[in-house]
Amino acid sequence: MKFDPERPIYMQIVDLIKKKIARNEILPMNKLPSQRELAVLMNVNPNTVQRAYKELEDEKIVVTLRGQGTFVSDNPALVKKLKNELANKALDDFFIEMKSLGFSNAEISHLISKFLTEGIDDNAAKS
Amino acid sequence: MTMLLKVENVSKCYFGKTALTNINYSLEKGKITGLLGPNGSGKSTLLKIIAGLIPCDSGNIYIDEKPLSYRTKADVAYLPEVDIFPPNIKVKEILAFYNKVFQDFNFKKAKKLLNELGLQESLTPNTMSKGMRTRLKVVVTLARECPLLLLDEPLSGIDPLSRDQIIKAIAREFASEHQSIILSTHEVFESEGLFDEIILLNQGSICLRGDAEQLRESSSLRKLLEEVYR
Numbered sequence: 001m002k003f004d005p006e007r008p009i010y011m012q013i014v015d016l017i018k019k020k021i022a023r024n025e026i027l028p029m030n031k032l033p034s035q036r037e038l039a040v041l042m043n044v045n046p047n048t049v050q051r052a053y054k055e056l057e058d059e060k061i062v063v064t065l066r067g068q069g070t071f072v073s074d075n076p077a078l079v080k081k082l083k084n085e086l087a088n089k090a091l092d093d094f095f096i097e098m099k100s101l102g103f104s105n106a107e108i109s110h111l112i113s114k115f116l117t118e119g120i121d122d123n124a125a126k127s
Numbered sequence: 128m129t130m131l132l133k134v135e136n137v138s139k140c141y142f143g144k145t146a147l148t149n150i151n152y153s154l155e156k157g158k159i160t161g162l163l164g165p166n167g168s169g170k171s172t173l174l175k176i177i178a179g180l181i182p183c184d185s186g187n188i189y190i191d192e193k194p195l196s197y198r199t200k201a202d203v204a205y206l207p208e209v210d211i212f213p214p215n216i217k218v219k220e221i222l223a224f225y226n227k228v229f230q231d232f233n234f235k236k237a238k239k240l241l242n243e244l245g246l247q248e249s250l251t252p253n254t255m256s257k258g259m260r261t262r263l264k265v266v267v268t269l270a271r272e273c274p275l276l277l278l279d280e281p282l283s284g285i286d287p288l289s290r291d292q293i294i295k296a297i298a299r300e301f302a303s304e305h306q307s308i309i310l311s312t313h314e315v316f317e318s319e320g321l322f323d324e325i326i327l328l329n330q331g332s333i334c335l336r337g338d339a340e341q342l343r344e345s346s347s348l349r350k351l352l353e354e355v356y357r
Contacts, residue, residue, distance in 0.1 A: 005349065008340035009320055039298040043291065044320035045159050046303050048340075 009044055013052035018061065021072060022082040032062060032070045130192075131156045131274055131307045132177065137186030139172055139331075146172045147331045150186070156274070157303045159321055161339065162311040164328035165356055170311040171208060173328070174277045177309075178205035190275060201231070204271040206264050208279040214253035218246060218263060225267045237270035240300070244292050258289030265293050269300045278310040282318050294318060315352060319343075329355045 003009050020026045032038070035053060039046040053070055056062040061078060064070045072078075098108050132154040139147040147169045154160055162170050175181045177188060179200050188195040190202050212221055218241070226234045241248065244262040252260055265281055278297075282290050298321065301308060312318055325342055327335040335342070335351050 003320060005319070006343060008344055010340060036299065040295050042320065043294045043298060045323060046298060046301060047157070047159075047323055048320065051340075 010048050010051040010055065013038070013042070013044075013049060014055050017052070017056060018082050019086060021061070021079060022086050024079070026072055028072050028076070028078065029074045030072050032072065034069060129156050130154065131190065132309075133187075133189040134173075134177070135187045135189075137173075137176060137183045137188065139169075139176065139181075139183050141172075145331050147176075147183070150333060152326060152333065152336070154275075154307050154309065156305060156307055158323040159297075159301065159308045159310065161315075161319065161322035161325045162309050162328065163315050163325060163352070164311075164313065166313055168328040168355075169331040170313075170328055171279055174205065174279050174309065174311060177275075178203050178277055180205070202273055203275045203277060204229075204268045204273050206268040206276070206278045206281055208283075210252070210260060212252040212260065212263065215251050217248065218250050218252075219248035221252075221263070221267070222248070225270070229271055231272045232267075233270050233272050236272075236300075237266055240266045240269055240296060243299075244296055256286070258285040261285050262289055262293060265296055269296060272302075274306055276306065276308045278308060280311055280313070282310075282312055283314055294321060297321060315356075327351060327355065 003012055017026070017032070021028075026032070032053070033041065035046050035049040039049045042049075053062065053064065057064060057070075060073060060075070061082075062070050062072055095108070103111070130153045132152075134150055134152040137147060137150040138145075150169075150173060162173070164170050172181070176183045177190075177195075179195055179197065190199040193199055193202075222234065222237050222241070225237070226232045238248075241263075244266055246255075246259060246262055246266065250259070252263070255263070261281060265278075268276060268278065281293055285293075297308070297310075310318065310321065319339065322339040324337060325335070325339050326333055334355065
């Protein structure tokens with residue numbers, strides 16, 4: 001994985017794990033890799049992974065059981081919450097981009113409904 | 128937090144040319160420091176002084192609260208930037224030699240590392256690529272179970288695969304409970320995921336130091352690097 005050089009790496013690991021949970025790639029009660037395994041996998045310092053797991057624990061997304069490892073919380077609301085969180089982020093990025101291109105709310109709304117019914121307009125996308 | 132290494136007001140000149148000016152730095156147990164800076168900024172000189180290979184002109188150094196002496200050499204494993212192995216001695220014999228010289232050398236770990244880094248005991252350095260020779264240096268350094276590892280440019284000028292293998296070996300073997308590492312590099316962005324903290328040297332002085340994650344966020348590191356490397 002390539003890291004964004006302008007954001008703390010531990011936060012990027014936190015976001016990656018959240019994303020995997022939201023996409024059901026890691027399920028509630030699944031075991032996460034050990035800190036050492038993940039550090040080797042991602043070419044980072046084990047201390048950085050520890051910091052990421054600590055952050056996930058503080059947000060109650062994972063629990064660490066002594067001697068057994070770190071597990072995704074068994075909380076049915078969690079996946080939903082993460083999905084919403086990520087959806088809001090995607091919307092946010094989309095609106096910031098559209099506004100920077102000078103589209104008004106009405107135009108954006110029109111484009112969205114058009115997109116939902118017809119898919120993307122190839123000619124418009126190219127021009 | 129206990130300091131494994133303390134460097135106080137260290138200065139060094141080579142034949143009247145300043146190499147280091149008033150370096151102050153301390154390293155906690157369990158941390159990896161990235162020692163960054165362009166070529167000629169004093170990185171290797173600082174590591175050699177800490178390793179006890181060359182004297183400093185002024186200042187003090189303490190390793191685990193003991194002043195630097197021949198005794199502290201037992202606490203330091205140093206990976207030099209240059210080639211150190213005789214060209215036609217088998218890897219097997221090199222490992223046996225290290226095992227004899229260093230009391231803290233873990234022979235089993237060395238064999239395991241050799242395997243993980245894709246090297247064979249029957250090879251000799253004169254038939255190995257630069258990347259392979261560097262991997263061998265990493266094997267014999269990481270196999271020592273000692274508190275302070277000094278790695279001078281272990282990632283420079285080698286193929287991407289070797290680099291990746293070396294970074295993984297460090298991530299796997301770093302004993303964060305009782306060990307610290309200083310890793311120097313002029314290729315800054317290759318290895319930044321490994322660092323807890325960063326020191327940036329320029330013309331023999333520390334021009335920036337701090338927590339790697341905070342520096343990444345504040346982007347001051349990036350700006351400074353651009354200036355220093357310009």
